[in-house]
Amino acid sequence: MSLMMIKIKYYIAISSLLFSFINVSGADIKWIGGVGEWDVGANWEGGVIPGPNDIAKLETAGDTVTINEGLNVEIFKIDIFGGAVLKNRGTISAGGSLFPEIVVFIGTLENDGSILVTEDTTPEFQCISVGRNGIFINKGNILLNLLIQDL
Secondary structure: OOHHHHHHHHHHHHHHHHHHOOOOOOOEEEEOOOEEEOOOHHHEHHHOOOOOOOEEEEOOOOOEEEEOOOOEEEEOEEEEOOOOEEEEOOEEEEOOOOOOEEEEOOOEEEEOOEEEEEOOOOOOEOEEEEOOOOEEEEOOEEEEEOOOOOO
């Protein structure tokens, strides 16, 4: 085996090892619990509650997910589609680092708790998108930490 082939295999092995420790995008984790509470593992595909680098997917009509008072959910992204409902009575803040967001498209987000929103790199959401037939009902707090510049 040539020295060049050994070096290439070495670099591939080191690269694979390094990237195995970096969770860039996390996982897409689908809600399968019908009507239930966010923090119950059995309500999520694979039995895993979504974490700071994950995308929580609520996609089925009739599904109602509740984040109870006192619970702080740190998540990269939440997709609410297909008529699903997310009822927030706790706090939702963003994990990850690349444009965390909440997307409501043909679904409902009811906020009776707190959602943290910012446009810098602190752990709050940079965007709440409400698309076609999406509903956002806010009876709680949306905490803004936005940079305002004088132009």
